[in-house]
Amino acid sequence: MKEHMMKTIFAKRLFDGENWLTNQKVTLKGQIIESVVSIEGISDAQAGHMEVVDFLAPGFIDVHVNGGGGALFNHTPTIEALERMVAVHAQFGTVAMMPTLISDDYEIMSQAHQTVCQALKQNMAGILGMHYEGPYLNPIRRGVHNESKLRKPTEGKLATLLEVSRSGKLMLTLAPEQVPEGFIEWLVSEGAIVCIGHSAASYDQARQAVMSGARGFTHLFNAMTPLVSREPGVVGAALQTDKPTWCGLIADGYHVHPASMRVAIAAKGCEHMLLVTDAIQSVGSDEKEMPFLGKKVLRSEGKVTTEDGTLAGSDLDMATAVRNTISLIGRTPAEALQMASLRPAEFLGIEHHFGRIKAGYRASLVALSEDFFVQSTWIDGRKVWG
Known part of the structure; x- marks a missing residue:
């Protein structure tokens, strides 16, 4: 009461x-x-x-968060893990999130799907839906994703995993060159927000994905073909402005150089940039070493890496991302706050409920x-x- x-x-x-x-x-x-x-x-x-x-x-919205407070959603795809993630990230201003599942076996995907559907049915505060980061990614640009978990969408089980979109928001990050023709259109028709990421696509392939309905680029610059003189790559496609697409930025000072972020924002505009954390379980935890998808990751000076130095998600929170956007990138406080709240809300189509104090x-x-x-x-x- x-x-x-x-x-x-x-x-x-x-x-x-x-x-x-x-x-x-x-x-x-x-x-x-x-x-x-x-x-x-x-x-x-x-x-x-x-x-x-x-x-x-307005409270912050994180569309790419893998864990927090010692809980990684892949390791424990449970209601308790979601509650822990929400509670920990609330300390840093996050009021709504898309819990993210890194490429994994169908059984883990199914457990995570059932958990998020349960959370949505219970109207769990802070949970908007789900983000599948993979498994339809390109091994060449896999980053920390386990190559053995990557695959092409041939199984008929996928339709069941899209039911999240019936009661909440559903994001799916994929490499467009790894999926068959018509697949992106089908996902969009099923209510999914398709994002391009972990991709070795050419500029033309990425543009075709956008024309097919993709409207997000997962952690811009990271794990995608770069913009170079004769091949603009995925980055070049992401920075186009003729179609409404949004780019996620991990503004921790490690994933992307501040100068690159400044150039991207100058080309694309702040209104189509989202601050994301890509946080793993280290955020809100004191651990310096932790398990991560069968590997050991090390935490030091605000970043988390595998033992060979590969970035393994991030140790970033949304409030720090806002501060970095102001201090490292040179954006105004209003722009930084919008990139953490209103812009993610617009990307998800919930801007009439979140992102404003009205x-x-x-x-x-x-x-x-x-x-x-x-x-x-x-x-x-x-x-x-x-």
């Missing part, structure tokens, strides 16, 4: 997803923002009846310090951190 009571937050400064405002009273009713009203200020007596924050922004939107918010460290997080109207 308490979850449906009115709650009020007074924000001395507020970014509503588009505009900067001061002295705003935000009223929450259940899971929804009921009103956002400008007031001159509050008295000490009024402050006792509401939460007072210095800076309020009446009728989900009450999923983050209170930040002036230097963009998280102080409090609300998911669906419930304070879960701070």
